[in-house]
Amino acid sequence: MTREGWIRLLVIAAAVGALEIACRTGWIPMTVVLPPSAMATSLWDILVSGTHWNDILVSLRSVVAAAVIAVVLGFLVGAVIHAAPVVRGAVEPLLASYYAVPTFMFYPVFIILFGVGPGAIIAIAVLLAIVSMISATLVGLDRIPTVLGKTARIMRLGPVERALEISLPAAMPYLFTGIKLSVAYAFIGVIASEFILSGAGMGYAIAYAYNNFNNREMYGLMLLIVLVVTVVNTALDTVDRRLQARLRR
Amino acid sequence: MTVVALAEVASVMPADDHHARLAGVTRVFGRPGSPNCVHALGPIDLDLRRGEFFSVVGPSGCGKSTLLDVLAGLAKPTEGTAEFEGRPIDGVPAGVGVVFQEDASFPWLTVADNVAFGLRRAGVDAAEVTRRVDYAVGFMGLKAFAGAYPAQLSGGMRQRVCIARTLVMQPRLILLDEPFGALDQQTRLLMGDELLRLWRETSATVLLITHALDEAAMLSDRVGVMSARPGVFIDVLETGWDVDRDSRIVSHPRFGDLTGHLWEKLRAESLKHMREN
Ligand SMILES: Nc1ncnc2c1ncn2[C@@H]1O[C@H](COP(=O)(O)OP(=O)(O)OP(=O)(O)O)[C@@H](O)[C@H]1O
Ligand SMILES: [Mg+2]
Numbered sequence: 001m002t003r004e005g006w007i008r009l010l011v012i013a014a015a016v017g018a019l020e021i022a023c024r025t026g027w028i029p030m031t032v033v034l035p036p037s038a039m040a041t042s043l044w045d046i047l048v049s050g051t052h053w054n055d056i057l058v059s060l061r062s063v064v065a066a067a068v069i070a071v072v073l074g075f076l077v078g079a080v081i082h083a084a085p086v087v088r089g090a091v092e093p094l095l096a097s098y099y100a101v102p103t104f105m106f107y108p109v110f111i112i113l114f115g116v117g118p119g120a121i122i123a124i125a126v127l128l129a130i131v132s133m134i135s136a137t138l139v140g141l142d143r144i145p146t147v148l149g150k151t152a153r154i155m156r157l158g159p160v161e162r163a164l165e166i167s168l169p170a171a172m173p174y175l176f177t178g179i180k181l182s183v184a185y186a187f188i189g190v191i192a193s194e195f196i197l198s199g200a201g202m203g204y205a206i207a208y209a210y211n212n213f214n215n216r217e218m219y220g221l222m223l224l225i226v227l228v229v230t231v232v233n234t235a236l237d238t239v240d241r242r243l244q245a246r247l248r249r
Numbered sequence: 250m251t252v253v254a255l256a257e258v259a260s261v262m263p264a265d266d267h268h269a270r271l272a273g274v275t276r277v278f279g280r281p282g283s284p285n286c287v288h289a290l291g292p293i294d295l296d297l298r299r300g301e302f303f304s305v306v307g308p309s310g311c312g313k314s315t316l317l318d319v320l321a322g323l324a325k326p327t328e329g330t331a332e333f334e335g336r337p338i339d340g341v342p343a344g345v346g347v348v349f350q351e352d353a354s355f356p357w358l359t360v361a362d363n364v365a366f367g368l369r370r371a372g373v374d375a376a377e378v379t380r381r382v383d384y385a386v387g388f389m390g391l392k393a394f395a396g397a398y399p400a401q402l403s404g405g406m407r408q409r410v411c412i413a414r415t416l417v418m419q420p421r422l423i424l425l426d427e428p429f430g431a432l433d434q435q436t437r438l439l440m441g442d443e444l445l446r447l448w449r450e451t452s453a454t455v456l457l458i459t460h461a462l463d464e465a466a467m468l469s470d471r472v473g474v475m476s477a478r479p480g481v482f483i484d485v486l487e488t489g490w491d492v493d494r495d496s497r498i499v500s501h502p503r504f505g506d507l508t509g510h511l512w513e514k515l516r517a518e519s520l521k522h523m524r525e526n
Binding site for chain 1 (some may be wrong): 318321323340341343345346347349351352353355356357358366367370398399400
């Protein structure tokens, strides 16, 4: 591990330790925040008892579906916009201010369209994620060096070969940034939507525990989500770093 | 052996003297008459003889790369005609290889995979690909880096990857745009020798664009000297070297004369370029 890595770990450990002490000494009442050790044992119980496996599965399924749809659709839309400079000029300012819109306010629309359930949840998460993928696609296609296009022509590649064997790998490091963001937004979209439009999923389970004054379970589930997101993000980061290192020219 | 494989290429070509020809070629960027319209090149007349080594020198921005684009079929002349092997150039013709001025290595592939790219696409069988790639990678002094990615190489090494990637395809016309620009003087001379060796083995026609007058004087059969933009040939010099020349001719008295003559021609043009900018 790098030096930064160790220091980062130390900072996290210190924060967790401080919270533990603050809770145990009664400085923060246990009715408000549980000490991290109690969160961990609660998480352990949740996993062992299996009461929430279904919620975990439901959430992850929605996240994967939303991320895949956002990435594929976002890439296609981005590629089309890139190919049509006139459309791009018109649309790009809209994309830039897109994240100023609180997407969640549209939830009634999606309930009407898809009913309460995964359909509406996935739709909101896709709506939240897709623009990051469109933007990343535009950036990636822009950054393909002109000379690689010339090289493709000298090698007499057809349009499909050129797209798959030159443009796609050349743009990949940028596209992957879009993939990473899409996954992050998909998590946010799914978990947050589950609070309001679901009868299952980790978000729903947290809301349910909260409404039933079940602090212990609520914090256990929160810890679970933090851990899952961290693991997924670390994995994507590793790939990302490898791609970025290769991009350096 | 590779020598044989490379030599085969020459034998399939018709025995006719001029290999590529430009007649009255100009290239203008932007709509003629509009304020940002640039007359980049020409009019240029050029007959590349089959199997000759032709170098182009000229002040920066005079249109050398533009000339290369026209010969490669990447750009259409605004006026005039371009021909390769007796046919008008319309799109990139088969049998032309180009090493561009900019780094064109594929950063997502290793050195060996970069070099193998064109061969694999052409359906050459795996054993033959390995053999030719090994040869070209060794030839370019990249053996120790065959498994490395371009990001791990210096600019000069990446340029050599591009040279190797072009040469393995055994093009009949090789266009090189300042391929040794990023190399130190010693390596540059040695690479020049390697290029001459390869040129002899393949009897390909070579057009080399260079900033280095000594390189042009040492490597070429003929050197075309271009004016400041819009570039036209103000002189075409026959060097008169033997086919089996190498970098040792730098100690030949004629080498100094040639280099001196090139500089004399270019000095005035380069000054003009400096003043204009
Ligand atoms: N796509 C383009 N649009 C407009 N002008 C261009 C374009 N490409 C080249 N030019 C202009 O044409 C002229 C010739 O460019 P070119 O790249 O051929 O010069 P060069 O001789 O290769 O220069 P260098 O020695 O610096 O590589 C320059 O003035 C350049 O600004
Ligand atoms: Mg140039």
